[in-house]
Amino acid sequence: MMHLFSDGKLAEYLGERKTDLITEIDSLDPDYLLKVSETDLQEHLVAKYSLELPRLVTNQIYQHEPEDVDIDVSRSRSHAILDRSQPSYIQGTSITISIPFEGSAELFRYQPSTFTYTPPRGRIVEREIQLTYQMPSQDPESLKSMYEGDLESIQKYTGWANRDVSAFNNFLAQVAQQGIGRRKQKILADRDMSAVLGIPIKRREDVPRTYAVPEIRRKPAIQRPRLTTEEPFRPEPTLADSEYENTLEIIQNMVAVMERSPQAFAEMGEEDLRWHFLVQLNGQYEGQATGETFNYTGKTDILIRVEGKNIFIAECKFWKGPKGLADTIDQLLGYTSWRDTKTAILLFNRDRHFNTVLAKIPEVAEFHPCFKRKITIEAETIFRYVFHQPDDSNRELLLTILAFDIPR
DSSP, X not given: OEESSOSSBHHHHHHHHHHHHHHHHHHSXXXXXXXXXXXXXXXXXXXXXXXXXXXXXXXXXXXXXXXXXXXXXXXXXXXXXXXXXXXXXXEEEEEEEEEEEESOGXXXXXXXXXXXXXXXXXXEETTEEEEEEEESSOOHHXXXXXXXXXXXXXXXXXXXXXXXXXXXXXXXXXXHHHHHHHHHHHHHHHTTOOOOSOBOOOBOSSSOOSSOOOOOOOOOOOOOOOOSOOOOOOOOOOBOHHHHHHHHHHHHHHHHHHHHOHHHHTTOOHHHHHHHHHHHHHHHBOOSSSSOSOBOOTTTEXXXXXXXXXXXXXXXXXXXXXXXXXXXXXXHHHHOOSTTEEEEEEEEEOSSOHHHHHHHHHHHHHTSTTEEEEEOOSOTTEEEEEEEETTEEEEEEEEEEEEEEOOO
């Protein structure tokens, strides 16, 4: 048998996988990298380069049939040998025990950051570690003692390796995210493009927050994703994340006022409620030309437009059942055109059991054909998701559903 966990340092092996991940990012076609969903590409890279933690399947350990073997006892002090300079063989028994395992087999080869100077011995055969003992005589107690000691040592080393690999796997998402961001910035700089990473909207300095409420801090198959078009990348504007969050906070503050004075808003419909939100939003922000950053088209939407296209859209809707919410999501998908459009649905509940409405929202959103993933928000009445446009899975939009109970 050969020593396990001894072919090299595990840290060096993990470092090579990290380098390979970065090399793959740097080798991607520039237009592909600029157009593909960053999150989808990141998930692909993490899945590809992460390692499955090895686990010994101890409840499936088994013993092979014993075999006769010639054993050299020339160096054994328990045997009387006249000439120890020459091999001296006796017939003994070879016992092999197989320990099945799951996970990455190569991790049994490398030395973890914690180790001893007497690593366990064994042989990797497919999905098993084989331990072979050659016994010159029948000595079950000695065999049992050696096997149990070796198994304990392998388990200890496996735990040490798992600790190193777990840290590496957890770090990969950050490595991929930073690598993708760095390469995209370099590509854009090389092309001398001014792709907007986040358009701030100008806040009015002369108007206090009319409706301020106490601040609630909220914690915020391995296959490369494909593009649906071969057209070259064109830079597009997107609303800055900080402004998106501030806009939603203004909306929530306005709803807090409604909840405190329900009689004043009891008979208002979607159109009237929408105007109240427009007044508050434009009281906090100012547009470049018209004096109004937020405007509307159609019947109920509130939006910000850049170059004739929408980068923020909010829909005010009363809850009329799951189909009504699904139709509203479809409506938002039809309005979006820029990559990374940010959207919101202000969902008002009146005369229905609010808990039932809250339970239905995830069912509708997460079963929509354009749903991609959920973003965890620590709030019972706020739901956030990433959707994609119907004709392009790489053109994503951020959707936040804010549910409010407005009793009569």
